[in-house]
Amino acid sequence: MMRKYVYIATTALLTSSAIAQNIGGDNKPAQKTPPKVAPATTATQPPATSTTPATTPTIAPATTAPDVAAETAPNTAAATNASTPTAPPTEKPNNSLKISAGYEHQFNTSIEGSGSYTADRAFFGLSSRYTLSETVTLSVGVAYEYDYYNFTGNSIFAATSWNNVETLGILPRFDIRLSDHWSVGAAPLLQMSGESNASAGKTITGGALANFRYAFDETHVLGIGLLVKGQLNNSVLAVPVPIVDWEIKKGLRISNVRGPEANPFVGLELVQELSTQCNAALGGAWEYRMFRLNDNGLFANGAGLEQQITLYGRFEWKPATQFRVDFVAGAAVMNQLKIYDSSNNFVASEDGGTALVLGIFASYKF
Secondary structure, three states: OHHHHHHHHHHHHHOOOHHHHHOOOOOOOOOOOOOOOOOOOOOOOOOOOOOOOOOOOOOOOOOOOOOHHHHOOHHHHHHHHHHOOOOOOOOOOOOEEEEEEEEEEEEEEEEOOOEEEEEEEEEEEEEEEEEOOOOEEEEEEEEEEEEEEEEEOOOHHHHOOOOEEEEEEEEEEEEEEOOOOEEEEEEEEEEEEEEOOOOHHHOEEEEEEEEEEEEEEOOEEEEEEEEEEEOOOOOEEEEEEEEEEEEEEOOEEEEOOOOOOOOOOOOEEEEEEOOOOEEEEEEEEEEEEEEEOOOOOOOOOOEEEEEEEEEEEEEEEOOOOOEEEEEEEEEEEEEEEEEEOOOOOEEEEEEEOOEEEEEEEEEEEO
16 A cells, blocks of 8 residues: 555656657657847848849848839849848758667566566667747657566466567657747657557557646756556556756756656656766656557456656766767666456556666667
C-alpha cells in the first residue's frame, strides 16, 4: 500500500514528457522568446519591374501602396535603391531531422520470494521538426523500444514466457506561440506494445497530450500539461505533465526537457554545464510499461505491466554541434510487476528489489 502512495506522489514530479516520448515525442526545450527587431524608419522601395536592369539590387516588397512613377522610371528607382538601407534578413525556417538510438542493461532484480529477472533494452527514434509559420511548428516523432526479459526461479512471470516485448509509437505534435511568452502544444498519440507473438490488433492504444508553457525569458520556462492515454486492461491513464527548464545560476539548471533523445523516460534533472561540450546531470524518472502478452500460453492475450523509479547520473558529451552522446548509470528502485488475463482481470503482482542500470544513448541532427 505504501508503494502505491509513493508512486502517486512521484509521478507528477518525474513524468515530464516521459510517456509522451515513449510513444514517439521529442524532448526539445520550449521555444525561446524571439528577439524583437526594430521597424525600419525609411520607406521601402517597391519591387523592380521587368524594365529594371539585371544589376539592380533586389528589394523587399513594399508594405504600402507602390509608387507608380518610380516603377516607370528604372534609373530613378536604382538611385533610390542605392540609398535605402538593406532590410534585416528573414530568419530561416527551423526545420530539422534527428535520428537517435540507445541501449540499457538492467542488472539482476530480485522478485519477492519468487526468483529474479534481468532486462536488456534497445531504443530507436526518428523525429522531424517543421516550421509551418512564424508561430506554428509541427514535430513528428516515431519511437521503437525492444525489451528482452530473462526470468529465473518459480515466479508466475517466468511461467508466462514473458520475454520479448516490442513497442512502437507515433506522436505528431503542434506547438503554437501565442505571444512572446505564452505557447501551447497539442498532440494525438498512437502506440502498439506487445510480445513478439501477440496479435497486433490487440496491442494498440491511443490518447492525447496537451500543455501550456510560459517563458519568462530564454533561460526560465515553466509549463503544465496533461496526458490521457488508454490502457490494454481497458483502464485510462491520466498523468499530469509538468514542464521545467529553469536556470538556477549561470551553468546550473533544473530541467525535465534536456535528457537523451532516445530515452523514453526523461525525468527531472539537475544539470551542470562543465564546458561547451560536456554536461553532467543527476535525475530521476518514473518508468511505466504495459504490453499485450502472446496469443498463446498461460495468460494468452492478457497484459503485463512493469513500473519502477530510476535514479541516475548522466554525462553528456557533444563532440560536434549535431552529434551527442550520453552515458547513464543509476539504480532502478521500487520495481513492480503485474499480470492481467484476457478478460482484463487482475491476476498477480510482485514487488522487486533494487537493480543497477547502465546505458548509453546517442543522437545526430541533420
